[in-house]
Amino acid sequence: MKRPTSRHWTLFATAARYALTEYLRNRFAMVLVALFIPVWTALAFLSVPSTKVRFQLRATGETLMPGGNQLTEITGALNAVTLIIGFMMFAASFSSGHFDRRLAMAGYPRSHLILAKITSLALASGVVALYATAFTCLFRIPDQPLLFATALFCVGLTYGALGVAFGSLLRREVEGMFAIVMISVIDLALQNPLYSSGSDSPIVRYLPAYGSMQASTGAAFSDAPLTRYLAIQLLWFAAAALIGLLAFHRRTRTTLPPTGQPQLVPPQQSPPAQQPERTKPSV
DSSP: OOOHHHHHHHHHHHHHHHHHHHHHTOHHHHHIIIIIHHHHHHHHHHHSOOOBOOEEOTTTOOEEOOBHHHHHHHHHHHHHHHHHHHHHHHHHHHHTHHHHHHHHHTTOOHHHHHHHHHHHHHHHHHHHHHHHHHHHHHHOOOSSHHHHHHHHHHHHHHHHHHHHHHHHHOSSHHHHHHHHHHHHHHHHHTTOTTTOTTTTSGGGGGSTTHHHHHHHHHHHHOOOOOHHHHHHHHHHHHHHHHHHHHHHHHHTOOOSOTTSSOOOOOOOOOOOOOOOOOOOOOO
16 A cells, blocks of 8 residues: 555656656647757847947846847847747647546546646756757857856746646637737837837836846846846746636536535436326216
């Protein structure tokens, strides 16, 4: 007989294995990871002029003057991570919705399913963040490579949680894809001083990738510690994860009564058959 700890670990490991298998079976996501990140990073660095861009980094108050291609490379890495992780988590959540509900109704603990999804999201975000950091370093090594990779990891967690929420709430696949693309484009374009004159507006503080944008830009061009902005990004992840958790809980809710036992409805008794009236014989 298995001990309770062993049983919980088996349930968690099984759910995590199936979640990771679902990611690996998504060939389109694997192609995006293998090709989109290096192509987008190279194009951002090689096609954009290296003209100096003067702007003030809100996180440190420093005035920075990086090349336009270097700044676009940073934004491109963030954009690639948000799109890939967002797509991957949305596709997995959207396609496994009915399977998750059947598992939950069959008695599989929802806490183990949720923990497995969070763990697989963290692993996927970590791999993609390291991969994007490696290609970024081919053109220019950030002043703080570890902080830069951590910023990419945190923004991947945030958009992955958004992907799970969209996969649980939206009814059609195209809606989720469009939502992830538009949120990522608007989010990062408004924060890039090369393309947006309002990048120093107070409004950008409330965008989903604000913390990682500040941390990654500071990590690329300064030595200042920026753990506060990583904490801001993790708050965004927590908010997105809470929405995804509520959506997952609603989708996998059971229709059984509170006792967990189906109610037996007694069969309706048919009314007694009426006896035909006897007629008196005629004389």
